[in-house]
Structure formats: structure tokens, C-alpha cells
Amino acid sequence: MSDAHGLGVGRSLKAKPLIVQPIWDRLNHAVIVTDCNLTAPGPTIRYVNPAFTRLTGYRADEVIGRSPRLLQCPRTDKAVMSAIKRDLLESDFARATLVNRRKDGRDYLCSLVITPLIGPSGETEHFICVAEDLMEDRSQSARQDVTAELEQALTLVEDLERRQIEADDLIARQQGELARLADRYREACAQLEAVQERLALRESALERSGLEFIRSDSELNASMEELRAMDEELRVALEQMEEANAHLARSNEELRRLQTADADKLQLLASASHDLRQPVMSMGLFLDVLRSRMGDAERPILGGLLAAHVSIRTLLDGMLDTARLDAGALDPTIEPVPMSVMLDVIHCEFIPQAEMRGLRFRVLPCAETVSSDAQLLERILRNLVANALKYTTTGGILLGCRQCHDAGRGRQLRIEVWDTGPGIAEQNRTLIFEEFRQLDNRERDQRRGVGLGLAIVSRLARQLNHEVGVRSWPGRGSVFSVTVPLVSNETAGMGNSHLRFAG
Structure with missing residues (x-):
């Protein structure tokens, strides 16, 4: 209620x-x-x-x-x-x-x-x-119905992605055609200017030779013939320009129609992803219930189900965020956000998956309040933690905060996610924020996502004017961070100014 x-x-x-x-x-x-x-x-x-x-x-x-x-x-x-x-x-x-x-x-x-x-x-x-x-x-049939609905929705999403690619290809071809028409238009304009310049010169010559017209009838006839040829050339150039303009107008109309269809597809994708969030959330609740009822023998199976659930939810959230960002429909609401509640929610969400994989997941408490959009900041942190869980096989993950000061922005709170994963080479630390970029997933294993998580983090951070950073030590682990403005004027220390993952 x-x-x-x-x-x-x-x-x-x-x-x-x-x-x-x-x-x-x-x-x-x-x-x-x-x-x-x-x-x-x-x-x-x-x-x-x-x-x-x-x-x-x-x-x-x-x-x-x-x-x-x-x-x-x-x-x-x-x-x-x-x-x-x-x-x-x-x-x-x-x-x-x-x-x-x-x-x-x-x-x-x-x-x-x-x-x-x-x-x-x-x-x-x-x-x-x-x-x-x-x-x-809830019976087994109900869970099967939810699974069937999810499969149908995923099929719809794949079809929408295929149609989106086809629309992008058509737009690219139309843009190339528009570029060629623009070149032809510029050539026609240059020819028209040349003809007009030649016509002006000829008229000036005719004015200067007005006294010689009677004595130079043959020369006058020749000049008139040349003038008629120039007029015909001008008429042909004008006809070509009108044809080019008409073609350009048709191309513009087709481009507007494709842009409208593209916007409708983006809206359909966002609506479909949003409608899927409710059954995915229900699936998470059912898995929580199953986790408390299953024994040790079923833990690997439940761990796989939890990983699949997180993968589906991350994919849907990533697609929804991408659709909103592409459509320009993401409008942040900046307000005071207490970090304690957000950190508790993230800890409760990811601790079951970490335990099933034999990993430690710790969240250090933080009583600070930051200025941001609560939902978008939570989405950034969830994607960073999910990314750490994907690539960490032994050890654990630590989520914590520390105060920092920026000369231009004032007091800031840097939220950091530490992991003991494989680390990232220095030349790859900018590539990982590109869409569909996965450095060590050449087989495209869907259990490790599709490469949208860090790209969404980067785009959402730019939307919120937050700074995203990464430090890494190959073979030892990585630290991803997002820096957010502080609201509180308290100057007391946070008690975790030296964050390290404790074994």
C-alpha cells in the first residue's frame, strides 16, 4: 500500500x-x-x-x-x-x-x-x-509464466535491435546521397555564378561597343548567338538546380520519416524494457525466498540463477538507460541524497550473489549527504559493483567513500569500488568505457554481460557532471570511483580516509 x-x-x-x-x-x-x-x-x-x-x-x-x-x-x-x-x-x-x-x-x-x-x-x-x-x-506454473514472458520480451528486444541496425544503415545511405546532392548543388551554383559573370562581362562589352553596332553587324550577330548559347546554358543549369532541389526535398522528407520511425522505436524499446522490470523484480524476490529454503547441494544451481537474474536486470537497465540517453529523455533531478540508505540497498542486493560465488562483499558505512539524482547515482554504483563481481573470481569487493577537496568544486565525496580481479592494462583504461567493449570476453559469453555497464556509467556521470576515475594494478585488482559534491558542511573526518581491501 x-x-x-x-x-x-x-x-x-x-x-x-x-x-x-x-x-x-x-x-x-x-x-x-x-x-x-x-x-x-x-x-x-x-x-x-x-x-x-x-x-x-x-x-x-x-x-x-x-x-x-x-x-x-x-x-x-x-x-x-x-x-x-x-x-x-x-x-x-x-x-x-x-x-x-x-x-x-x-x-x-x-x-x-x-x-x-x-x-x-x-x-x-x-x-x-x-x-x-x-x-x-506462488506455484511452479507462475514462475514458468514469468519465464515465458521474459523470453518473449527478450525476443522482441532482439527484433527491435535488428530493426534499429537496419534503420541506421538506411539513414547512413540517405546521408551519403544527401552529401552527393549537396556537392552537385554547389557545382550548379558555381556554374551559374560563372555564367552570370560571363553574361555581365558580355553586356559590358556590348555597352562599350554601342557606337560600332552599325559597322559591325556580323560581329553583333555572332555576339547575339553566343548570348543565346549562354542563355541556353543558364536555362539548363537552372533546370538541373531545380531538379536537385526537388531531389533534396524528397530526401529531407524521407530522412524526417526515418527519424520519426527511429524515435518511435526508441520509445518502444524504452517502454518494453520498463514493462520487463516488474517481472524481473518479482523473479529476484522469488530467488531470495528460494535461497533461504535450499540446502548446500542446490547452492551452485541457485548461484547460476542469481547470476542470470542479475545479467537480465543489468541488460534491461542498460538498454533502458541507453534508449533514454539516445532519445534525450533523461532529465536528472538534483537533490540531497543520504549515502547510508543507498549503500544499504546496494549491499542487500549484491551480497547473495557474492556469497554464492565464494567472494567477500563489504560496504563501509557513510553518514554523508551528497547532491545528485538518487536513481541515476544508484544506477552508476550498481553497475560498478556488478562489473567488479563479473571479473573477480577470488578475494572480494569493497564499497566505501572518502572525502576530498577540489579547488574549483569545493568539498567532494569520492565513492570507490575496490576489487581483487585481474586488473586492467594502462592502454585499455579508456577503451572499457566504450559501448559493447569487453577486453577478455572474445567469445561473447552472455553471462558476463554485453559491455554496456561501464559505458552507461560514463554517460550517466557526464549527464550528472560527476567525475569517473579508474586505477588498476594488473594481476592485483582495480578501483573504480565516482566523485560527487557534498551537501553537509560538517568538517569531521569520515573514519575511512585510507581505504584498503582487508583480507
Whole structure:
């Protein structure tokens, strides 16, 4: 349950009888009733049934009078919240799946159904939401359905990539044709200028020889014949220029059509990637449940599943970010971001995969607050940690922060990811930030990604005006870092000014 339960406006509807409260108390599904006040600070909870307490851990006296936002967590999808609001405004009914957080801090996946409650006057007086925990009872067939949907979506993504390549080739050919037409146009203009210059010279000569016209009739006829030839040459040049202009106009129209189609494909790719994030998130939750139920014999299998899940999620996130960056639709929201929450989320997300691979993953605490876009900065750090996990086979990974000072930018926070991987040669430290560039994956092993992670890091950092750095020692490991402006004016030390990976 989130603050989307209060979305909607009072509209005239056909009057319906209210359901009596004792019925709600006996339901096995969580029931939450809010008012319909949309002005700040938003709607408040008026009633919850006992099933709500069993689902979330909150008693009725702890939530009544408070905003439904208390159930949200960093993994609650803002796009789903916007879709709930749109559905309530357009159809008086909303259905969605969200990740919320219980009172004890555990996240859970729930299905929501929201409808208005109509009062005796025929106006909407409250909203009622029925919530169901999707993690309590999921069969093997449900997981197979999710897997099938993912396979279909991946097929769609591959087809879109193929069509994108074809469109790029066509655009390149059209641009070459436009360049050739432009050259021909410039040649025609040069010929026209030469003809006009010659015509001007001839007219000047005719004016100077006006007194000799009577005595030089033959010479005049010859000059007139030359003038007619020049006029014919000028007419032919003008016709060629008009034909070139018409061809150029058609080429421009075709280019605009291709650009529009390209933009539509980018939007379709972004939408498809976004729609896939929900089932991928659900898969992660199911894998977390399986991890707590499987024994040591199944750990290698679960480790493979976790690696595949992270690979799919990284690929989808990378494609979505690339589509947004190419379409120019990524608009950062710079605001104060506490690092402690972000580091906890990243630690909880990657520790299972590190343990399955026999690696140590440590996150040093940090109480500083930086100025950045929370979602984009988290995406940068997630890609750096995922990259370290891909190339580290023994040892571990360390995520930590240290303060630094820049003469032009003031106080900064450098967030560093240390690994004990193979290291990077100096001549390759700029190549790794190129798209689809993988130095030691010539066989294109998909379990190690497609080479978008560090390219996305570089592009997002430029978008946020953050500095990305890399230091490496071949055979010993690497350190990737991103430097972010600090918000806090405190000058106390952070306690980790000398970061080293501790064995």
C-alpha cells in the first residue's frame, strides 16, 4: 500500500450501498480505507482490518490518521504509482503490483485493487484498497509464466535491435546521397555564378561597343548567338538546380520519416524494457525466498540463477538507460541524497550473489549527504559493483567513500569500488568505457554481460557532471570511483580516509 491509494478526485457516480465494516474484519486480504483529500499533505488512512496487520506488522492505532506513504521503500516503482493515478482518474479503478516494506524492514511484493466508495450523496467519499501478498503462494506454473514472458520480451528486444541496425544503415545511405546532392548543388551554383559573370562581362562589352553596332553587324550577330548559347546554358543549369532541389526535398522528407520511425522505436524499446522490470523484480524476490529454503547441494544451481537474474536486470537497465540517453529523455533531478540508505540497498542486493560465488562483499558505512539524482547515482554504483563481481573470481569487493577537496568544486565525496580481479592494462583504461567493449570476453559469453555497464556509467556521470576515475594494478585488482559534491558542511573526518581491501 502506498500514497497512490489516495489518488483520485470526487466525481458524481451512481450511489452504491457501503459495505459494512464487520465484513472487512473477517476478510483474509488486507483492506485499507483512505479519504479522498488530494491537497497537501495528501490522503490519510481511516480504517485497516486485521489482515492488514498480519501483512504489514502495523497495528490499526499505528497507521490510522497517517499517510499510506509509510509503507513505501526505495524499491517502490514511481512509474507504477503514476499509472495508478492515471487509472483512477480515467476509469475509477486501478490494479497494480508494488514492492512495499513491512514494519520489521522486510520488503514484500503485493497486488493492489483500488476502487472508490460512494456516499449517500452519490459522491466519492473514500477509496478502498484490497492488498494481497504475492510471495505467500506462488506455484511452479507462475514462475514458468514469468519465464515465458521474459523470453518473449527478450525476443522482441532482439527484433527491435535488428530493426534499429537496419534503420541506421538506411539513414547512413540517405546521408551519403544527401552529401552527393549537396556537392552537385554547389557545382550548379558555381556554374551559374560563372555564367552570370560571363553574361555581365558580355553586356559590358556590348555597352562599350554601342557606337560600332552599325559597322559591325556580323560581329553583333555572332555576339547575339553566343548570348543565346549562354542563355541556353543558364536555362539548363537552372533546370538541373531545380531538379536537385526537388531531389533534396524528397530526401529531407524521407530522412524526417526515418527519424520519426527511429524515435518511435526508441520509445518502444524504452517502454518494453520498463514493462520487463516488474517481472524481473518479482523473479529476484522469488530467488531470495528460494535461497533461504535450499540446502548446500542446490547452492551452485541457485548461484547460476542469481547470476542470470542479475545479467537480465543489468541488460534491461542498460538498454533502458541507453534508449533514454539516445532519445534525450533523461532529465536528472538534483537533490540531497543520504549515502547510508543507498549503500544499504546496494549491499542487500549484491551480497547473495557474492556469497554464492565464494567472494567477500563489504560496504563501509557513510553518514554523508551528497547532491545528485538518487536513481541515476544508484544506477552508476550498481553497475560498478556488478562489473567488479563479473571479473573477480577470488578475494572480494569493497564499497566505501572518502572525502576530498577540489579547488574549483569545493568539498567532494569520492565513492570507490575496490576489487581483487585481474586488473586492467594502462592502454585499455579508456577503451572499457566504450559501448559493447569487453577486453577478455572474445567469445561473447552472455553471462558476463554485453559491455554496456561501464559505458552507461560514463554517460550517466557526464549527464550528472560527476567525475569517473579508474586505477588498476594488473594481476592485483582495480578501483573504480565516482566523485560527487557534498551537501553537509560538517568538517569531521569520515573514519575511512585510507581505504584498503582487508583480507
